[in-house]
Amino acid sequence: MHGDLVLRKQVELAALQSSDSKTRRLFILADGKKSLEQLYQLCGFNEAQGASIVEALMGVGAIGVVGNTAQDPGQGVVISDDIVKKIVGEMANYVGPIATILVQRNARSGQVVTHEELNQIFVTLAENIEGDEDKQQFLAKVSGII
Numbered sequence: 854m855h856g857d858l859v860l861r862k863q864v865e866l867a868a869l870q871s872s873d874s875k876t877r878r879l880f881i882l883a884d885g886k887k888s889l890e891q892l893y894q895l896c897g898f899n900e901a902q903g904a905s906i907v908e909a910l911m912g913v914g915a916i917g918v919v920g921n922t923a924q925d926p927g928q929g930v931v932i933s934d935d936i937v938k939k940i941v942g943e944m945a946n947y948v949g950p951i952a953t954i955l956v957q958r959n960a961r962s963g964q965v966v967t968h969e970e971l972n973q974i975f976v977t978l979a980e981n982i983e984g985d986e987d988k989q990q991f992l993a994k995v996s997g998i999i
Contacts, residue, residue, distance in 0.1 A: 858931055859920040860892065860907065861885030869915055879906050883916045918963045930971055932964045936998055940978070943994050947982040955981055972996070
């Protein structure tokens with residue numbers, strides 16, 4: 854896990870199947886604002902312990918990655934659920950409902966990529982759009998998503 858990832862609850866506390874107090878503590882604190890490192894510190898977890906709990910919570914869909922606190926362009930970008938939805942929305946303007954499948958084949962929520970890799974994903978997606986002008990419009994719109 855990367856300490857600069859930001860996690861958010863995907864379900865309500867009542868839906869959480871775990872009665873483990875450590876798991877519930879981390880889940881409650883996952884507010885979409887705190888970094889993973891901050892969550893570990895607040896919970897008093899070492900990295901291995903915290904990573905195990907986060908992996909279990911992500912595995913059952915209780916929490917998800919929503920961003921990255923790292924702003925250095927040389928570092929990775931986390932593709933969040935929101936980013937995937939925005940890319941699908943833009944792509945759908947040009948290719949219709951198949952946009953969901955095309956985006957899922959190229960970008961997954963939680964995936965960490967460099968800015969260069971993200972731009973390559975956009976170029977790959979644009980190859981599915983007919984017309985050079987439409988391709989350029991798509992690329993211009995998605996480049997502003999991150």
